[in-house]
Amino acid sequence: MSRTLDAQRRYLGLERRVKRENLKRVWYRFKRSRLSLIGLSLICLLILFVGLAEFIAPYPEHAGLYINFKDAYKPPSLEHLLGTDMYGRDVLSRVIFGFRYAFLLIGIVLSLVVPTGVVLGLIAGYYRGTIIETIIIRLSDIFISIPYLVLALAIASILEPNIYNAMLAVSLMWWPWYVKLTHSVTASLRNEPFILAAEAQGASTVHILFRELLPNQLGIILTKVTLDAGWVVLIGAAISFVGLGAQPPTPDLGTMVSEYSKYLPSYWWMSMGPALGIVLIILSFNLLGDGIRDVFAGD
Amino acid sequence: MTNQDSDLNTSQSRISARLSSLIDNYYIRKIAYSIVTLLGISVLIFVIARVLPGDPARLALGPRAPEDVVEQYRQMLHLHEPLYVQYFVWLTDVFHGRLGISLVTFRDVTTDIIEFLPATVELIVFALVIDVVGAFTLGVLSGRRPNSAVDNFVRVFAYAGIAIPSFVWAIILQLILASWLGLLPAYGRLSLGYEVKRITGLVTLDTLLQGNIPAFFDALSHLIIPSLALAIGTIAQEARILRANLIENVNKDYILNMYSHGLPGSVVFFKYALKPSMIPTVTIMTLDMASLIGNAFLVEFIFNWPGLSRYGITAMLRKDLNAIVGVVLVIGLAYTLASIVIDLLISNLDPRIKHKR
Numbered sequence: 310m311s312r313t314l315d316a317q318r319r320y321l322g323l324e325r326r327v328k329r330e331n332l333k334r335v336w337y338r339f340k341r342s343r344l345s346l347i348g349l350s351l352i353c354l355l356i357l358f359v360g361l362a363e364f365i366a367p368y369p370e371h372a373g374l375y376i377n378f379k380d381a382y383k384p385p386s387l388e389h390l391l392g393t394d395m396y397g398r399d400v401l402s403r404v405i406f407g408f409r410y411a412f413l414l415i416g417i418v419l420s421l422v423v424p425t426g427v428v429l430g431l432i433a434g435y436y437r438g439t440i441i442e443t444i445i446i447r448l449s450d451i452f453i454s455i456p457y458l459v460l461a462l463a464i465a466s467i468l469e470p471n472i473y474n475a476m477l478a479v480s481l482m483w484w485p486w487y488v489k490l491t492h493s494v495t496a497s498l499r500n501e502p503f504i505l506a507a508e509a510q511g512a513s514t515v516h517i518l519f520r521e522l523l524p525n526q527l528g529i530i531l532t533k534v535t536l537d538a539g540w541v542v543l544i545g546a547a548i549s550f551v552g553l554g555a556q557p558p559t560p561d562l563g564t565m566v567s568e569y570s571k572y573l574p575s576y577w578w579m580s581m582g583p584a585l586g587i588v589l590i591i592l593s594f595n596l597l598g599d600g601i602r603d604v605f606a607g608d
Numbered sequence: 609m610t611n612q613d614s615d616l617n618t619s620q621s622r623i624s625a626r627l628s629s630l631i632d633n634y635y636i637r638k639i640a641y642s643i644v645t646l647l648g649i650s651v652l653i654f655v656i657a658r659v660l661p662g663d664p665a666r667l668a669l670g671p672r673a674p675e676d677v678v679e680q681y682r683q684m685l686h687l688h689e690p691l692y693v694q695y696f697v698w699l700t701d702v703f704h705g706r707l708g709i710s711l712v713t714f715r716d717v718t719t720d721i722i723e724f725l726p727a728t729v730e731l732i733v734f735a736l737v738i739d740v741v742g743a744f745t746l747g748v749l750s751g752r753r754p755n756s757a758v759d760n761f762v763r764v765f766a767y768a769g770i771a772i773p774s775f776v777w778a779i780i781l782q783l784i785l786a787s788w789l790g791l792l793p794a795y796g797r798l799s800l801g802y803e804v805k806r807i808t809g810l811v812t813l814d815t816l817l818q819g820n821i822p823a824f825f826d827a828l829s830h831l832i833i834p835s836l837a838l839a840i841g842t843i844a845q846e847a848r849i850l851r852a853n854l855i856e857n858v859n860k861d862y863i864l865n866m867y868s869h870g871l872p873g874s875v876v877f878f879k880y881a882l883k884p885s886m887i888p889t890v891t892i893m894t895l896d897m898a899s900l901i902g903n904a905f906l907v908e909f910i911f912n913w914p915g916l917s918r919y920g921i922t923a924m925l926r927k928d929l930n931a932i933v934g935v936v937l938v939i940g941l942a943y944t945l946a947s948i949v950i951d952l953l954i955s956n957l958d959p960r961i962k963h964k965r
Binding site: 448465466591 | 920
């Protein structure tokens with residue numbers, strides 16, 4: 310009796326050690342590339358901005374509606390690093406608050422889109438060659454065959470223009486990409502011996518989908534999620550830019566670029582601030598995503 | 609068995625053989641699949657137009673239309689009938705080119721689309737040319753000499769291309785090339801003072817057809833910044849993909865075989881290494897074209913380009929439902945057709961695809 314318990318304990322310890330060892334290996338692979346480390350630190354910095362915007366922004370009261378014409382149209386200086394806008398608001402402070410909206414967009418869109426797409430993709434791939442696969446894949450193809458920005462803009466325009474409907478519009482056009490990805494990986498894993506073994510042992514479909522098929526593609530999905538976070542910001546900014554997303558005075562990055570681009574070329578720094586913010590987010594997620602891809606590429 | 613029977617049998621089997629070879633035909637399958645997709649797109653757009661909250665007739669006619677007119681319009685759209693009847697009525701109208709009246713221009717949406725489409729086609733085609741030429745030049749240069757100055761430039765440029773959205777490129781290029789340096793015009797399609805009669809609607813082509821050379825160069829100078837803003841983001845990424853595949857293929861055995869047969873290096877490179885390396889890049893171009901068409905909406909908006917996308921944006925901002933539906937439909941159709949063309953191109957580059965089931 311005690312011997313089996315002992316063996317069990319030893320096995321669990323071993324498992325824990327293997328897990329720790331794997332984590333170390335992941336970190337080792339990740340940090341080999343300096344670019345992915347830069348990406349990771351930039352993301353951490355951005356998250357810090359998102360959480361502590363009130364304390365980090367030099368003029369937190371400038372985020373929303375605030376008017377001080379005395380300081381309007383000031384070019385970048387030590388006092389206002391990115392200059393001030395037509396109402397005398399500090400552009401840097403508004404950009405820092407803008408990160409909050411960008412991350413809100415990322416969070417909501419991805420948490421709607423990833424589970425939906427992945428589950429549908431798993432089902433389509435597992436039931437390869439059946440009508441279920443055909444329906445799911447054809448449906449995704451239809452969504453994909455309209456250029457995504459056009460579809461998102463059209464959906465956003467029919468709903469009321471605000472930030473939540475913009476999120477909904479982005480989500481509605483995004484899920485098919487996850488279906489496509491998980492479907493292709495699942496279909497290739499479908500007849501691997503470990504799946505057949507699980508089926509032979511009478512494992513439930515849910516078990517096979519989520520405990521056998523899903524863990525084997527988490528790396529790919531995680532890479533796509535990271536890279537997509539940047540694209541979500543881009544699409545969201547595009548929707549806001551044309552005026553179908555968040556409305557002023559919301560400090561949304563796309564809305565700000567749009568508002569300030571009316572003052573080009575004389576007051577060019579105004580629109581460059583939020584544009585730089587968008588670029589920073591997309592760049593950091595891409596660097597991080599490349600790093601994550603390298604980690605899983607060896608498997 | 610009578611003679612007639614066997615005749616019938618053979619003709620039947622011949623028909624079925626013809627039919628199955630037709631189904632096996634890659635192109636036929638591709639086109640049949642696209643037709644299904646197009647019908648799907650029409651259902652999707654119909655759903656967007658009808659099922660979303662609000663009264664479609666009221667939305668289509670605007671808030672100031674009198675109630676009896678709206679009621680009449682409801683009758684016309686068959687809104688009191690079940691959804692599938694409405695869909696077929698709508699689809700029949702679409703096939704007859706009846707897309708309804710635009711709230712913005714007070715004209716038929718079809719007329720509007722015919723008027724505004726050429727400007728967008730011109731912009732997108734020009735952007736695609738810049739994209740393809742740029743991507744292949746940079747890709748070949750960096751793939752032939754990895755880690756050269758060109759290669760490093762492309763590497764940095766690719767990150768800039770990914771991270772900077774095309775509407776930001778548009779603003780930056782407009783600011784630098786038009787406002788600060790004054791090299792190119794910042795807005796519009798043609799300067800004041802040029803008279804160009806509309807033949808095809810493509811200004812560059814029309815000016816050439818009419819022999820109006822100064823107007824042609826003026827139109828060309830208006831095209832450069834917007835199309836560059838559209839293409840610049842994808843050039844370097846496509847070049848990187850081409851580079852990676854070139855480097856991979858150059859080290860394969862069949863290339864060594866070509867060299868050992870004594871073929872000159874440039875022939876081996878361009879004829880044998882480049883062709884298969886192009887396949888992934890051309891595949892990616894389908895996706896990039898989707899982003900290009902989407903981004904045209906923003907770029908036309910910024911440059912005040914009188915095209916379909918700017919018309920679409922105006923319609924979207926004013927909730928002009930008929931126009932939105934028309935624009936999305938035309939763009940979906942155009943994109944599907946373009947994808948077929950690219951698929952055919954890929955199957956030409958990679959004959960193995962045709963035989964895959």
